[in-house]
Amino acid sequence: MQIQENFSLRELNSFGIEATAKYFASFAEVEDLEDLLSAVQLSSIVNQQMLVLGGGSNILLTRNFDGWVLKNEILGIQELHEDDAYVYVKVGAGENWHSFVQYSIDNGWAGLENLSLIPGNVGASPMQNIGAYGVDLRDVFWDLEAYHLQDKMVHTFTEEDCEFGYRESVFKNKYKGQFVILNVTFRLHKKPVFHTSYGAISEELQKMGIKELSIRAISQAVINIRRSKLPDPAQVGNAGSFFKNPTVTREYFEELKLEYPEIVGYSLPGDQVKLAAGWMIEKCGWKGWRKGDAGCHEKQALVLVNYGEAKGSEIYSLSQEIIESVEFRFGVILEREVNII
Numbered sequence: 152m153q154i155q156e157n158f159s160l161r162e163l164n165s166f167g168i169e170a171t172a173k174y175f176a177s178f179a180e181v182e183d184l185e186d187l188l189s190a191v192q193l194s195s196i197v198n199q200q201m202l203v204l205g206g207g208s209n210i211l212l213t214r215n216f217d218g219w220v221l222k223n224e225i226l227g228i229q230e231l232h233e234d235d236a237y238v239y240v241k242v243g244a245g246e247n248w249h250s251f252v253q254y255s256i257d258n259g260w261a262g263l264e265n266l267s268l269i270p271g272n273v274g275a276s277p278m279q280n281i282g283a284y285g286v287d288l289r290d291v292f293w294d295l296e297a298y299h300l301q302d303k304m305v306h307t308f309t310e311e312d313c314e315f316g317y318r319e320s321v322f323k324n325k326y327k328g329q330f331v332i333l334n335v336t337f338r339l340h341k342k343p344v345f346h347t348s349y350g351a352i353s354e355e356l357q358k359m360g361i362k363e364l365s366i367r368a369i370s371q372a373v374i375n376i377r378r379s380k381l382p383d384p385a386q387v388g389n390a391g392s393f394f395k396n397p398t399v400t401r402e403y404f405e406e407l408k409l410e411y412p413e414i415v416g417y418s419l420p421g422d423q424v425k426l427a428a429g430w431m432i433e434k435c436g437w438k439g440w441r442k443g444d445a446g447c448h449e450k451q452a453l454v455l456v457n458y459g460e461a462k463g464s465e466i467y468s469l470s471q472e473i474i475e476s477v478e479f480r481f482g483v484i485l486e487r488e489v490n491i492i
C-alpha cells in the first residue's frame with residue numbers, strides 16, 4: 152500500500168483540472184481498502200474527508216482536496232451462472248466501462264450495446280444509473296456489493312435497494328459518501344432485444360449500410376453518433392452533460408411552447424415533460440461561448456469544457472451563470488449532473 156502526499160489529480164479527472172489530493176492511494180482488493188481505512192483512522196493529521204475515485208469522468212474538482220482520495224482499482228470479470236434467457240456476470244468496480252461493454256459484445260451477451268463509449272469505470276455506473284440512447288443501467292443491473300465505511304461490512308444491494316431514477320440512486324443522495332461499490336453483477340440477454348428507436352440510431356445504421364441488425368452494429372452506431380457530437384476528454388477536458396434534463400408539467404410545457412414553438416421536450420408518464428436542457432442553453436446564447444479556457448461546447452451546449460488551464464472554480468462559475476440565464480428566460484432551474492468536489 153503506497154500513500155502519496157499532495158498528489159496531482161490532473162491525469163485522473165476527465166475535465167483535466169489541476170488540483171491535488173492531500174493523500175492519495177489506490178486499492179485493488181477489499182483487504183487493501185480495509186488497510187487503508189485503518190491508516191486513515193490512525194493518522195492524527197488528517198481530517199477524515201474521503202473521495203472514492205473511479206475514472207474521474209463525472210467530477211468537477213473546484214479546490215485541492217484536503218483529505219484522502221482512494222482510487223478503486225478492483226478488477227475481474229466473472230461469469231457466475233446462466234439460465235435459459237440470461238447470463239449473470241460479476242464485474243470488479245475498477246474495470247473500464249467501455250472495455251466491459253466490448254467484452255460482452257465479443258461474448259454475444261446483449262443489453263449493454265446502447266451504453267457504448269460512456270467513459271469511466273463499472274463501479275460508478277450505478278451511482279447515477281448511467282444512461283444513453285434509450286437504455287439505463289437499471290435495465291441490465293442485477294445486484295452489487297458495497298463496503299460500508301462506518302460498519303465495515305459488505306452489503307448487497309438489489310435493484311430495488313438502489314432506488315434508481317434518472318441520473319439518480321441511493322449512492323448519489325441518501326447514502327452519499329457512505330459506501331464503496333466493490334463490484335456489480337449484470338444480467339445480460341442471451342438473445343438480443345434491440346433498441347434502435349432512440350435518437351439517430353436507425354438513421355446511423357442505415358448510413359452504415361447495415362442489412363442485418365446485431366448488437367455490434369448498434370454499438371458501432373452509438374459510438375459514431377457520440378463521436379460526432381461529444382468532445383473526447385483526451386482532446387478537450389469535459390465530464391459529459393454538465394446538467395440534467397429538467398422535468399416540468401405538461402401545462403407549463405404548453406405555455407413555453409406558445410412562446411417557443413420549436414422547444415424540445417419528451418413526454419413522461421403523469422403529465423410531465425422532460426425538456427432538453429441543451430436546447431435551452433443554446434437558445435440563451437451559450438453554445439460555443441468561451442472565456443479564458445472555460446467554455447460551452449460548440450456542438451453540444453449541455454457539455455462544459457476546459458480548453459486547457461481552466462480552474463474548476465471557473466467552470467463552476469460558468470455553470471452558475473448558465474443556470475441563472477436559463478431560469479431568467481424559461482423559468483426552469485437546471486440541476487448539475489456532475490459531482491462537484
Ligand code: FAD
Binds near residue numbers: 273
Ligand atoms: P468518477 O467520476 O470517478 O466518480 C463519479 C462519482 O461516483 C463520484 O462522486 C465518486 O466519488 C463516485 N464513485 C466512483 N466510483 C465509486 C465506487 N466504486 N464506489 C463509490 N463511489 C464511487 N454518463 C451517462 O450517464 N451517460 C452518458 O451518455 C455519459 N456520457 C459521457 C460522455 C463524456 C464525454 C463524459 C466525459 C462523461 C459522460 N458521462 C455519461 C458521465 C460519466 O461517464 C459517468 O457518470 C460514469 O459512470 C462516471 O464513471 P467514473 O468511474 O469516471 O466516475
Ligand code: EPU
Binds near residue numbers: 431
Ligand atoms: N440540443 C440542442 N442544442 C444543443 C444540444 C442539444 O438543440 O446544444 C437538442 C438536440 O437537438 C436534441 C435534444 O436537445 O433535440 C437532445 O440532445 P441529445 O440527443 O444530444 O441528448 P441530451 O439530452 O443533450 C442526453 C444525456 C446524455 C446521453 C444522450 C443520449 C442527460 C443529462 N444527458 O443528452 O448523457 O448520452 O442523451 O442518450 O440526460 C451524460 O450524462 O453525460 C450524457 C452525455
